[in-house]
Amino acid sequence: MLDIKGLTVDLEEEDKQILKGVDLSVEAGKVHAIMGPNGSGKSTLSYVLSGREGYEVTGGSATLDGQDLLDMDPEERAAAGLFLAFQYPVEIPGVGNMTFLRTALNAQRKARGEEEVSSAEFLKLVREKAKTLKIDADMLKRPLNVGFSGGEKKRNEILQMAVLEPRMCILDETDSGLDVDAMKLVSDGVNALRDEGRGFLVITHYQRLLDHITPDVVHIMADGRIVKTGGPELALEVEKNGYTDILSEVA
């Protein structure tokens, strides 16, 4: 489903290579995790895939269901089914959470040639999804992410994911800033979305998130490359021995 081949990326401002040839394929129905030390390029990969400015792709390709992602605007990628749960969800004063979500959903549907969702249908859909994430009416009414706690922001990201129903979900350090209870809520939300038509790429520094969201495949990323790939046991190895051992082993 998501196919990344030989992807090389520079930081535009600094002329510095961050990704040095990433190869990765996420199949539908599977959860892939990417782990790696700080500065390994994990988050850059998520930004490049979602179309954030400031990065220059110098080689390789990234496709979703065969469509060239790198040639699309961010909104087109979203309509094609890509979703990035941000490490730092952005606060946007003045834009209501619900207004935003409905605008996004209908924009995606319009782009795909589908009918827009009515207010009543939308309200029903959001309420249902919000309930399982323990997002109350007040959070839905407030401006987007404004004054939300870390946990609320992450739950709000998962709510967006649940409402937009993307084909391919990328979670960038979703566990950062979460306490145990919030981690459980967020993970339950993600697990509820797991199905055979949907792929996940879970980016995390720590193994603990993977206790809750069990990956099918674990990749270790270092210095802009995937250096090792294995099963869930690889995450446990990181937890036990840290990155140094694995990195010295592949070096």
Place this chain on the structure above:
Amino acid sequence: MRLAPNFAKPSQARTDATEARLSGLALPESGAWGRAARQDALDRLREMGLPQPRDEYWRMTNPRPLNGAQAEAADLMADDEAPIWGETGALRIVFRDGVFDAAASDDLSAIEGVRIERLADAMAGDIHWAKDLYGALESRGQSPVPRPFAALNTATATDGVVIDATAAASRAIRVVYERSDEGADPVLHSLVRVAPGAEVTLLESGAGGARINTVLEADIADGGRFHHVRMQGRDPGRRAVTHSFARLGAEAAFKSFTLTMNGFLTRNEQVVEFTGDDAIAHVAGACVGDGRDFHHDDTVFVTHDALRCESRQVFKKVLKNGATGVFQGKILVKAGAQKTDGYQISQSLLLDDDSQFLAKPELEIYADDVACSHGSTTGAIDPTALFYLRSRGVPEAEAQDLMVLAFLAEALEEIEDGDLAEELRVRLEGWLARRAG
């Protein structure tokens, strides 16, 4: 009231410009008090002269388009929108090119708690309560900064609305300034007197002329409340200079909001004076401008001369394609006006590098126990926020509109009546949609 002595005699050039503007302008027919008030205003105007481009108070806005003897013709705009606030149940008063349109207006007596008259009628007689208000706040407002166009207005206004609120008004009053003449150059002057404990809402909308000069004098007695919400006409070619003078008694409240979309030149001056303790005044505005032929100026002067009064100025501007926005706002706290709470914020969102925002925020404080703050910011749309919205599938243009509305929402929130504010927000959405692509 005479002018403060610090006005120098106007230069010959200024006098010539003033006389050129006045040439052929006869003072409208009035009864005795009206004649005197107009003559006083004319004397005031001659004493200060019309503004010239180098005047400090007009440094950021060129007054020339307002100075000419004739109004420059401005194309009429085809407007297919339903009239704003048409469904609010407000009493409608229509001026077409500055002339009262009786057929289009409601019966002026169809309101409880308020007596409404036309200025032309009020001035025709020799006795009227308006004698004590007409030109009174305007002339007080001439110091320490001259406002010549307001004096010009007092001298030459042909009509307007005279509102005497004695209790809580049974409905709002909606004044519509229609425009059907390409060269219409109306001068309208309205008065609002709010009795102790009375409350009234005045809504204004429309362009009204190719060039329009309006003055509003509002005298709000102890415990009175006056709400003023205005949407200035969208006609791209119109020039407008407006003054609103408000004087507040103890525990009185004044809430004012203006939305401006388009217009070649708009100068909105707001002058607020607290004379009684514990009063509040909120003046706010939002404008959206597109193109080099858009210049919008908010000039505000708030004088605290009483205890524990609260003033609040909130002005937001969205500018694109070379549009210019100006804000000059001052809070003057006189000696003894202790526990004053003064707040002022002016912000602009520039959608490109060609547009500009000029701001001159000022505080002048002579009391030692006050809380006053002011701020001014200018910036572009936050690219991180824009990316966040786009990453969820919202197209760039739509995401930008969301951000623009979000930016302006804070100003719209200043309007106490949420329904009135919502209608303005819908108009803003329409404005943005028309500019899409």
